[in-house]
Amino acid sequence: MRVGIPKALLYYYYFPLWKEFFVQLGHEVIVTGSTNKKIINQGSKISVPEICVPIKIFNGHVLELAAMNVDYIFAPRMVTVEKSKTFCPKFLGLPDMLRYTFCDPQYHFIMPYICSKKEWGADVKELVKDPFLSQYSENQLREAWEAGVKKWQKFQAICRLGYTIDEAMVLYQKEGLPPQKEKNQDISIAVIGYVYEVYDQFVGMEITKRLEALGVNIYTFEMLELEDLKKQLKAMEKTLFWTFANKVFAAGLHYYHQPGIDGIIHVTAFGCGPDSLSGKMMELDSDKYGKPFLTIRVDEHTGESHLQTRIEAFTDMIRRKKLAKK
Ligand code: SF4
Numbered sequence: 001m002r003v004g005i006p007k008a009l010l011y012y013y014y015f016p017l018w019k020e021f022f023v024q025l026g027h028e029v030i031v032t033g034s035t036n037k038k039i040i041n042q043g044s045k046i047s048v049p050e051i052c053v054p055i056k057i058f059n060g061h062v063l064e065l066a067a068m069n070v071d072y073i074f075a076p077r078m079v080t081v082e083k084s085k086t087f088c089p090k091f092l093g094l095p096d097m098l099r100y101t102f103c104d105p106q107y108h109f110i111m112p113y114i115c116s117k118k119e120w121g122a123d124v125k126e127l128v129k130d131p132f133l134s135q136y137s138e139n140q141l142r143e144a145w146e147a148g149v150k151k152w153q154k155f156q157a158i159c160r161l162g163y164t165i166d167e168a169m170v171l172y173q174k175e176g177l178p179p180q181k182e183k184n185q186d187i188s189i190a191v192i193g194y195v196y197e198v199y200d201q202f203v204g205m206e207i208t209k210r211l212e213a214l215g216v217n218i219y220t221f222e223m224l225e226l227e228d229l230k231k232q233l234k235a236m237e238k239t240l241f242w243t244f245a246n247k248v249f250a251a252g253l254h255y256y257h258q259p260g261i262d263g264i265i266h267v268t269a270f271g272c273g274p275d276s277l278s279g280k281m282m283e284l285d286s287d288k289y290g291k292p293f294l295t296i297r298v299d300e301h302t303g304e305s306h307l308q309t310r311i312e313a314f315t316d317m318i319r320r321k322k323l324a325k326k
Pocket of ligand 1: 052053054055088089090091194269271272273274275
């Protein structure tokens with residue numbers, strides 16, 4: 001079978017695991033290309049207007065997969081991967097939205113519930129309830145998932161060595177681990193945001209590559225150990241309800257505390273409820289820690305030129321500030 005995975009949402013976090021899972025079960029995995037204007041336009045047309053941009057993008061990728069003649073589309077219901085926290089409600093409701101948006105019988109989805117206390121976990125008792133996956137025994141599903149987890153752990157280990165997700169997606173397929181990534185530029189910026197915003201070609205507009213071209217060391221949340229993030233959250237009176245919003249916010253706090261980080265850029269998309277809280281909190285913290293903070297908020301109509309101008313101005317300002325201090 002040809003199983004399609006949309007290059008959107010948690011593709012950027014779990015793809016190595018998901019791909020290996022289906023390969024182990026004997027399927028061919030097909031992925032859409034990077035988000036472009038056509039994908040975002042077609043996704044926006046079939047989505048409710050008030051939904052966040054990443055979900056519109058996801059819908060656009062589902063349409064792309066249908067045109068690529070896949071047999072099934074993988075769209076799990078991401079519920080929880082840690083105790084007492086859940087994914088944002090859009091993830092919880094994604095399979096329902098898809099069912100009502102793509103009701104034509106040509107669409108076949110694989111939509112298992114992902115409920116676990118581990119980031120990489122999945123309950124095989126839930127997997128086997130999915131009509132497509134029910135053709136396998138629990139043991140087969142467990143073994144295939146565990147093979148996927150090994151790939152994912154390598155991918156994660158590469159990110160911890162200072163590589164961006166774009167880089168780690170290539171490197172995890174090679175033998176062994178790469179060396180620690182060198183960061184020897186004169187300024188360092190933390191780029192904070194959900195992986196499906198920072199690394200999506202339309203939302204993030206290759207911001208990490210653009211900054212590197214401007215001579216900046218890049219730091220992101222996936223380069224941090226879970227323990228570093230948890231430490232920041234422990235110090236908070238009250239954390240957020242949503243797993244990834246917490247990760248992003250904790251990464252922001254972590255980098256505010258790092259003397260080597262000169263500034264923070266928050267990448268966010270129009271229509272994100274959790275970011276309206278965490279983004280504002282990070283912005284307020286910017287004064288407290290005395291570090292420059294920039295928000296890049298993208299909607300369906302955003303162009304690339306404004307991004308380039310803003311990050312150039314931001315890096316110039318940081319360099320001048322450093323010079324003045326010296
Ligand atoms: S966290 Fe924000 S951007 Fe992500 S799915 Fe939820 S509302 Fe959309």
